[in-house]
Amino acid sequence: MSATVTRLVEIRGLKVAFDGVQVLHGIDLDIAKGEAVGLVGESGCGKSVTWLAALGLLPGKASVAGSVKIQGQEFLGAPRAALEQIRGGRVAMIFQDPSSSLNPVLTIGRQIAEALSIHRGLRGEAAKVEAWRLMDMVGIPDVRRRFDLYPHEFSGGQCQRLMIAMALAGEPDLLIADEPTTALDATIQAQILDLLISLRAETGMATVFISHDLGAVSQVCERVCVMYAGRIVEEGTVAELFADPRHPYTRGLFDAIPSIDGPRQRLIPIAGTVPDPRRLPKGCSFSPRCSRAAEACGQELPPLVSIGRGRRLACCRPVPSAAITAETRCRIAEGMAR
Template sequence: MPLVDIRDLKVAFDGVQVLHGIDLTIEKGEAVGLVGESGCGKSVTWLAALGLLPKKAAISGHVMLGKDDLVIASQRHLESIRGRRIAMIFQDPSSSLNPVIRVGRQIEEAVRLHRGLTGQAARAEARRLLELVEMPDAGRRLDNYPHEFSGGQNQRAMIAMALAGNPDLLIADEPTTALDATIQAQILDLLARLRAETGMAVVFISHDLGAVSEICERVCVMYAGRIVEQCPTAALFRSPRHPYTRGLFGAIPRLDGGRERLTPVEGTVPQPGMLPKGCAFSPRCGHITDECLTSPPVLSKLEGHRAVACFHPVSDEASAHSSKKSAKVRSELELI
């Protein structure tokens, strides 16, 4: 049984569909990357799974955590799961930490809620968690306010709070976006080490394919509220098969050679409620046929634990030939 099994998850706001049937499993201890442009539904998928969307959101489908279906679970039951079994860290820690409460108090609150510790025991555990995330001078920093921390230190504090309940799954939603390249690399190394030491699974939501390649074993590419490709990370970098995935690689600059013109994915992600009748990517795709304009393709299994939602996936040979740079492409994180 997988740790989390998402089946046909759909989300609509005021009758406008934003997720169109997400199927995704997370195994115990694995690291899965979720990539795609802004507006593809990456964060909404997990906010829906944890019951964190506003009441106007209409959610259907199933999110199975063991035998619990989180879609139909009561708020009280969800509160017992958030932080304890599934924890989430966000891309902007400054908006998640209370600016007028000392960081140590905030971590102690998480420890009290999830572990029942109080007083000196809670403070000692808060210090241990800060030391676990490699916070310099952790004992003294407990009494600092968030504005006295750097962006990277605030993110470490958020990770410490997320670890307070010893979760089985940590969802990292763009945790390195607002950080410089050096601090990004440190946070990625930290997440990889914590996963190895604790055995927790990690879902890493990011725009950065280089960062995803650093810590994820499997990647799911999302577009317009659907998963359009998923496969092991090495296979994705070797030969992306969906035209959108190939477009993402084509838009990444190389740092290991001379200058070359990038190949951007023309256009933008369509707005919810304004999707084309067929494949949502068809207006931006250079390989469309009449079939692509009539109905959306379903996610279909290919060889090597790969699945692609495309009527005409790029052949493995053609993809490997045209994506030589994708095997070499890495973000600045990998060159530090």
């Protein structure tokens, strides 16, 4: 990120351990005001843990170290009153399963009104009118009647829209969307992605989009960070990284994208699985699965270094620039067009 861009969030050396087992190994990440950043990687790479730790939402057994500054204010270790003012207000988070986040015994209207009361001091008729506006903004029809309905009376896609409405109640500067389309069918996924894009354009809020879906990330985000085994291994703009992935892991993710056109053919999977954090291999954590690994890869942990403006890479033997095949480029383009 350019030094001239105003930073909204600055994360430095963020580490997380559960019962002494390190799962995040020093995350450095900046988010600019109004920017959309994607976090991608396989399950277990640390995408969600990064932001749960940053917002102080991990259980008590978690040990968190480092620095998380939001508009220059240190968040880690801040008093509870300060945390509650920031969470849901300046920073809001939506999750992939809205059914576990909405209270089944309270009406939707009451839940949105509660958020408005806490973060904006609205009550009574003022809270109801604003809740109607938020429900309408996220595409809920007949808001006055449905204000008094319960979560089970809405579809999965509508529940996700309602979670977004609750997140917007505090007028956040940053919205963190943690795989918000995973449990939805393809049509509803597209609608939610379009909604996130339009809301960002309308409100000017920054967005962090956590996903394993590279096509979705390409639609929503301007910049993308690839995570593996609790570390960022590659970072760049969507245009540059999708056109020229340099880390073998990033390249493997692109090679595994299925083609929706053309003849049927086998996918090219990444061999093996994400390593157990209790038994990380020496050196580069990806080296046991990497077709380009050399002896040095199993001995030294490559640092995350700049390889150009806005590009960072942690790899001893990166994929040669522009080595991506025409076939893979076609699959990437298909994903970006979805």
